[in-house]
Amino acid sequence: MVSQEPRGLVERMEDHQVAIYLAAMAFGGLLGWAAAGAGPALEHAINPVLGALLFVTFLQVPAADLLRSLRDGRFLSAAMAVNFVVVPLVVAALFTFLPADQAVRIGVLLVLLCPCVDYVIVFSGLAGGDSRRLMAATPLLLVAQMLLLPGFLYLFMGPELGDIVEAGPFLEAFLFLIVIPLALAWGLQAWAAHRVVGQKVSEAATTTMVPLMAATLIMVVASQVPKLDGRLGDVAAVVPVYAVFLVVMAFAGRLVARLFRLDVPASRAVVFTGATRNSLVVLPLALALPDDLAVAAVVVVTQTLVEVIGMVAYVRLVPRLVPGPDRTPVRAG
Numbered sequence: 329m330v331s332q333e334p335r336g337l338v339e340r341m342e343d344h345q346v347a348i349y350l351a352a353m354a355f356g357g358l359l360g361w362a363a364a365g366a367g368p369a370l371e372h373a374i375n376p377v378l379g380a381l382l383f384v385t386f387l388q389v390p391a392a393d394l395l396r397s398l399r400d401g402r403f404l405s406a407a408m409a410v411n412f413v414v415v416p417l418v419v420a421a422l423f424t425f426l427p428a429d430q431a432v433r434i435g436v437l438l439v440l441l442c443p444c445v446d447y448v449i450v451f452s453g454l455a456g457g458d459s460r461r462l463m464a465a466t467p468l469l470l471v472a473q474m475l476l477l478p479g480f481l482y483l484f485m486g487p488e489l490g491d492i493v494e495a496g497p498f499l500e501a502f503l504f505l506i507v508i509p510l511a512l513a514w515g516l517q518a519w520a521a522h523r524v525v526g527q528k529v530s531e532a533a534t535t536t537m538v539p540l541m542a543a544t545l546i547m548v549v550a551s552q553v554p555k556l557d558g559r560l561g562d563v564a565a566v567v568p569v570y571a572v573f574l575v576v577m578a579f580a581g582r583l584v585a586r587l588f589r590l591d592v593p594a595s596r597a598v599v600f601t602g603a604t605r606n607s608l609v610v611l612p613l614a615l616a617l618p619d620d621l622a623v624a625a626v627v628v629v630t631q632t633l634v635e636v637i638g639m640v641a642y643v644r645l646v647p648r649l650v651p652g653p654d655r656t657p658v659r660a661g
Contacts, residue, residue, distance in 0.1 A: 341538040345450070346640050352542035353549050353633055360553025370551035371615060375504060377547060378446065378608055381540040383509035384533055385449055386463065391514045398464050403598070406588040407465045410602035411443040412476060414580050422573060423484060427565045431620070434485065435627025436566055438614055440573060441480050442473040442606035445506070447541060451604065451639045455646045457596035465601070467506055473606065474502065497613050505609055544608060545632070552629040555622060562623065563630050570634040577603040578642070582649055595650045603642065607632040 341348060360367065398404070419440050426433050445466045453459040516533070519526030556563065581599035590598060607628050614625035 338535045338538075345538045345541070346454075346636075346643065348538055348542050349545055349636050350640075352545040353636065356546040356549030357553055359546065360550035363550075364554035367551045367554045370547045374544065374547050374551065374608070375501075375612065377540060377544050379505050379509050381537070381544055382446055382505055383513055384537050384540060385446065386510050386513035387516060387530060388534055388537075391517055400461055400464070402588050403458075403461045403590060403594050404465055404468065406584055406590060406594075406598050407443075407462070407469065407601050408472065409588075410577075410581055410584040410598055411469060412472060414584060415443070415577070415602060416441060416480060418573060418576050418580065420484070422569050425569055427562050429562055429623075430485070431617075431623040432562050432566060432627050434481070434617070434621055435614060435624030436569065436631075437481060437484055438477075438610050438624065439605050439607050439628045439631045440570075441477055442610045443469045443601055444604035444606050444608075445470050446608055448600050448604040450537070450541070451643060452597045452600040454643045455596055455600070456593060456652070457600055457646070458591075458593035459597065461594055462597045462601060467502075467510075469601070470502055470506055470606075470609070474499070497616055501609050501612060545636070548608060548611065548629055548632060552626050555626050563626055566627055566630060567634055570631050571638070574603055574635070574638040574642075578646065578649060585650070592650060592652045596646050599646050599650060600642065604635060604639070605631055607635065 419437070422440075423433075426436055449459045449463050449466075452462055516526065516530050520530040521527075578599060581602035582595065584602065585595035585598040588598075611625060611628050614628045617624050
């Protein structure tokens, strides 16, 4: 009986994780407002907690499955196409509706042009998406955005901002948020396969997914709220752009999945990877910008707020947008 109680608690957290994430962001906002001086310390804590979150995420999929998924050329091609062909076109269409402020625009570009590599796996799984394929694509998506982002910035903003994103922060993010957590996860999997103690450690680690995600959101929001500093109007102006992006990408992702003739779980995963953005991992890039562009980091975090709320709808609506074989499409009217 004693061993069942922790499992029950974990299952309840997983069942209500979206509500937990929303509560975490609300708490982060209050914390940032009430304790503005804690912002710098919280910023330094973001990457370690995010690395731990990705470690737990990688731990839940066996290494063999990840390596096998990397050979799935059709899914990987669809994921790359939706993120690096379709998304830039959608962003280009939305770009003219952004405020003229350069800091706001650079923040929007940083976050919308970079696909998510962390909680997209969780939300896709909740909607019946193929999380294993999506997880296998994570390193490729991060490397691709590292290589392509400077060029995209040049196209959108011109030469004066095209080289503002240096390779160093992205390489650091790739090492500490992807390579090291993945290596540690594979090491623990090997230990768990041969030792009972390793198996218990692995099981205990996987129960921390929801708390780690909530902690990350608290730190991100709390560290950025003090930076609003009279810029609330400019930041609020990007909220409709983020919302429209989510709506458009739901249908664009479904179209890409159909063009690549993917099965239902893979199609749902493509919808999610096209819609969710890399706000948590790209935040260090925004924080490293010059002082006159400091509001860009707040613009990035604002996208997180909109996106998590949007994921509440996505988890419920994507299975209807991409119905399974036992479901008939919901017809309008």
